[in-house]
Amino acid sequence: MTNIVLSNLVAGIEPSPTEETSFLANTLKRQGVDVISFAQGEPDFDTPNYIKKAAIKAINEGFTKYTDVGGIIELKEAVVEKLKRQNNLEYDISGVIIGNGGKQLLYEAFATLCNPGDEVLIPTPCYVSYADQIRLTGARAVFVPTTEENEFVPCLEDVQKLWNPKVKVFVINSPCNPTGAVFPQEETRRIMDFLVENKTFVITDEVYEYLLYDGAKHISPAALDPKYKQWCIVVNSLSKTYAMTGWRIGYAAGPKEIINGMNSLQGHLTGNVNSIAQKAAAEALLGPQDDIARMVEEYAKRKDYMVNRINSIEGLSCIEPKGAFYVFANVKNLFGRTYNGNKLENDKDVANFFLKAAHVAVVPGIAFAYEGYVRFVFAKSLGTIKEGLDRIEKAIGELT
Template identity: 40%
Template sequence: MRLSERVSRMKPSATMAMDAKAKDMVAEGKDVLSFALGEPDFPTPPDVCEAGIQAIRGGHTKYTPASGTVRLKKAICAAAERDLGLTVTPAEICVGNGAKHILADIFGAMVNPGDHVILVAPYWVSYADLIELFDGTFTAVEAPADRDFVPDIAAIEAAVTDRTIAVLINSPSNPSGGVFAQEDIAALADVAVRRNLTIISDEIYKHILFDGRAHFSPAMVSEEARKRTIIVDGVSKTYSMTGWRIGWSIAPADFTKGLGTLQSQMTSNPNSIAQEAAADALLGPQDAVEAMRAEFGQRRDVIVGLLNAIPGVSCRRPGGAFYAFPDVSSYFGKTLRGRKIETSTDMSMYLLDEGLVSTVPGDAFGVTDNIRLSFACSTEDIRRGCERIAEALAG
């Protein structure tokens, strides 16, 4: 059976592919430690789980409006006021089946063939493929390690063409942990207003910040900037609800209406039970959010210290999210245990086969020198994994 050219161009998610291979090896009886998947290892908070159970018992098992329930939208409005100081209306919110689905909706609603989007490299693995799925093009502006993985805003403006419609940022960043400072966001907002661009701001990790950093959204800069900003968010990372599949956008009402129309023809509504639980997560106690953030901070310190102790490995301290993104390029061109290492993909495959440690190559994120390790796992596993990496790199 023939596949369309559009689907034939797509690549499987590198994170999912590496995690699947690791699980296959585990099924074969191998003791693989997986640092590939960006999924918190904490349970969903008990009160949120109970809200899901009560939603089932209360009969919340039918269709909802395609773009989400009024209750969840009002909860998102309340959270936006609490976390961002923004007054948002339900008409500005579209709820989807996770933030990835919302991003697909956004590109489907805004990208015409040949339209151009600017990304920041390293970027999350799905951004580029989603843009190309809708026949768009992209340019990646480098966010170098010596700038803590935050790009020069002047470089972003220099990448603007007459077909550029949007800039997509992710702060804190997956995979680098880079965090845009308030002045960077303000400068980007100025570019967007002057150059008639939309800012797509993926804020899914905004509650996972370290060292006293604060989140700042482009929508907070000015009313003009807010009119040009689409916020993407969800409950997956903040509340450890990856499997519940609830994400949303906050955008001008006219654009949001288009998202809802598209979604009504693609998937209809998000899961009704998960919507009820997500509303309770947003409106209920936030103690679990801070507890998880604090634990991630401790794990960050452990993994960065251990990685930097390995000869030839250099790892910056991420300012947010739960990923370490070490530079392993000093090993490129070398032969380890009979295997030539030329790329980050070679390195990730070598560490999986020889060290039984699953990572994601930087090639998947638009850069060449790094690999990504998620520290959304126990400190014990972090120590064991870094020990295995050190042994494998010793040859």
């Protein structure tokens, strides 16, 4: 058989670690193993009924054809209204694009802004797909490490150390996946002033903006000062806020020239977003928002339990996340210990140990460009969280 050689572009991409971990967990489940997964960041709530009814209505009315590549006017207008209401940001529909989830829009923004040889600064720990998406554009991801002591939030000095004239884009993900960190307003202003002064674009990934706890507040960087807005591309999704992960729908807003470029690219990649999902998304943004508050209230209870429990387990520790639905737990105190004669030397070993010994799936920190930690998802029932952590505590007790 002829050897198949993949392109350098594709061969250089790493599989999504969260998807890979979920696949391993699901494989064990198919083999009859009772696996609890804290790996995939997906709400365990159902999509609210009023949203589902809008989709059914669209189907019954035959709204099943192609739409404009960048989205239907009705949904773009709903996004414009939401951004004004929730984020104090004013756009017209020419500055908005609808995409197949936030992930597609992130890639399109990178591809529209970056040329080969450009650099993109990303605070770490960071979302797993940023670096490979940037690599696909020919640009280079440059990581800006944060510290647990600073609650995983970068400071201006961290950014200044790594900024250089090749830097085209800076990424802000707040609340953050995987840490739950929320960027404080004053430090965000300091960073934005520096970036705008140096003509650096900012992609703001705001997918978890509603998932906030203990008085934390989300403020879109583009809304902090009028001079910031022309340098920002706001990316968001309905997946987490409205429990619509499978609907694959998100939106972005920014300068018209950039949105037009993203629209041209999307026209050749996928064309329009699912027409039925677009109708449902418009209803989600314009309809009653009560379900969000109920979900966040429940997440807060789960977060409190998971944080307290992790900090009570020997060898594990974590800080309190201020947003999203993740706990980024420090597992360095487990390094050097052994399981069935195998020494735990890094966070990937620890994640494998949890899966094999406790049948609990987590994602290792290396997936987020930050070693020594693992990510837990608390978008699970309290019963599931308790059982999973019981198993981990028991397995850790058997280490030598």
